[in-house]
Amino acid sequence: MIKIAIPTRDEQVDDHFGHCDHYTLFTIDDQKQIIEKEYLASPEGCGCKSDIASILEEKGITLMLAGNMGEGAKNMLNSHHIEVIRGCKGDIKEVVKQYLSGFIFDSGKSCHHHEGHVCSHNR
Template sequence: MKIALPSRQNNIDDHFGHCEYFTVFTINDDNKEITSQETIASPAGCGCKSNIAQILSKMGVKVMIAGNMGEGAVNVLNNAGIEVLRGCSGDVKNVALKWLDGTLVDSGDSCHEHEHGCHN
């Protein structure tokens, strides 16, 4: 299984659609350990209007752990089969380990102010 985190300088980026890249961790389901890490370039433009959800889904990503994102992006990711957890911050590996421990919960908060018109 794979999880993705919108990243900037190895930290969770506060805004999904503006991240520098996505950190993708491959998780061993048997022992809940990270087995590999890779980065995927962030597409130009707004996250919810890009093809990043399809790219990540085809790679096997099942969970997006993010700082904040609009409802449009949440819907696009959910429609691609990717569960979303918002309200996270800090070092991407530490956040991934917290998710593996079961200590992360979706904040339910969505970005309401967005200059790119991604909210539909």
């Protein structure tokens, strides 16, 4: 079983992890089927300066499928045993299906507005 988090806005991958409306959490069984979907409210302010990584870790999340995020946020999630795949776009359920089918890979691109972990990016 695997648990995946996706920064979400209007059932789409939010383009920026730190400013998403909420996180959608998917539980995937050993047959690569979605067996549970739940919502987690985004913390106030910028997610990169919150305790969201520890909250996600407590919920058993091991993977985040995200749009863009800075290296500081990625490193914070990684330190909580959460792998990050950046560059995801579109409908969240379709993104999960594409990942489970082996079609989603990390873009390797960081949001340069957040280099040095300075959060000043506006929506």
